[in-house]
Amino acid sequence: MTYIPALIERASPTGVFNGTPPDHLPAENGLYVWRTAVAMPFVTFFFVMLRFYTRIYILKAKKYTIDDYIVALTMLVSIAHSVLMAIATYNGMGLHIWQYNTELNSRYYLWIGITSEFYALGLCGFKSALLIMYIQLFGVYKRFRWTCYGTLFFCVGYLFCNMMTEFLGCHPISKKWHPEIPGVCINSTIAATFYGACSMASDLIIAILPLTMIWKLQVATTRQKIGLSLVLSCGFISWAIAVARWGIATFNLVGTTDRPWWAGISFTLSIFEVQTGLICACVATLAPLWKLACSHVRDWTGWSSHQSTKVMTWPSFVRKPDYTQSSGDTKKSGGHWARANNTIGGHGNPAGRGNHMTSYADTTLNASHDDEYDLLGVSEWHSHTTREDRSQRSVDV
Missing domain, CATH: 1.20.1070 (Rhopdopsin 7-helix transmembrane proteins)
Structure with missing residues (x-):
């Protein structure tokens, strides 16, 4: 036509x-x-x-x-x-x-x-x-x-x-x-x-x-x-x-x-x-906002019955209750828990420069500026993973 x-x-x-x-x-x-x-x-x-x-x-x-x-x-x-x-x-x-x-x-x-x-x-x-x-x-x-x-x-x-x-x-x-x-x-x-x-x-x-x-x-x-x-x-x-x-x-x-x-x-x-x-x-x-809202809901409803379970659900930007943690994982300063700086893509390890097999501490994938979005929930994985688990887990780069 x-x-x-x-x-x-x-x-x-x-x-x-x-x-x-x-x-x-x-x-x-x-x-x-x-x-x-x-x-x-x-x-x-x-x-x-x-x-x-x-x-x-x-x-x-x-x-x-x-x-x-x-x-x-x-x-x-x-x-x-x-x-x-x-x-x-x-x-x-x-x-x-x-x-x-x-x-x-x-x-x-x-x-x-x-x-x-x-x-x-x-x-x-x-x-x-x-x-x-x-x-x-x-x-x-x-x-x-x-x-x-x-x-x-x-x-x-x-x-x-x-x-x-x-x-x-x-x-x-x-x-x-x-x-x-x-x-x-x-x-x-x-x-x-x-x-x-x-x-x-x-x-x-x-x-x-x-x-x-x-x-x-x-x-x-x-x-x-x-x-x-x-x-x-x-x-x-x-x-x-x-x-x-x-x-x-x-x-x-x-x-x-x-x-x-x-x-x-x-x-x-x-x-x-x-x-x-x-x-x-x-x-x-919006993951941090959602996690903060969920933590408030759990506090108001008393949904979590065990302190350890409640600790694991705290988002990284909220002050966490005191509990024992292995050194080298997180640091406690001024009543707040600070995130470990073992990151890929952050200031410690430039993007694209990593070993073929890296430890768990080097696979907390985050943004180029220390996880700008806190989307991957790095601190939550840190909070309930032992050092022995980290030494055994790896990821291909």
């Missing part, structure tokens, strides 16, 4: 818009787009604030990491994206094709182009934040570190090309929303299909990457590994949304003539994709 570059033909095979738009917009699927665009940023902002509360007031972080700045900027981008999507519903998004006229069609494609730029920025933000966090947690492993760098390069590369394609896909640029003027446009069907496939592939890789490291940890119990897997692989949610959006977008481009109406569903999912991706980047850093 011959491709017609005029964007007006993408919405109607005849290119004739004789319909009458509804008196009140948004309408049809545009109403659901508007509701999602208004509600989701509040939910995401709540998780972003929890992330920074954990970093500032619980972990007492002295400085922010690069992924903290990326999350903050991505939050602003996601708000802008949602606002623009809400405005687009007043310019025809989600209506049936027979409800369009020529003027409304031009406004619709103009706002599609604008929102698509912020959509790509939002995707780039949360994907980069997750990958940088993985590097800080497990960057001591050279292969894993370079895999993360390669994935990061792939994500930034295809999303940058996506933005350029969206902005420069027609010559002149205004032909995108004024298809009647002379000029040419790229095959938007092929471009959208390709970038959608790249998005799904990158989301799947990002979700699987931490699993390859978590299940190599010799110092963690099966329960801890399952918990870490659930926390760090919540990116599967974004992948599932990306798959659904790609399927609807593909059907919208090649399987129906009522494309604006189906686009309303697709763009609703795009809001969910950006917002849930950013939520996943925040949830992965």
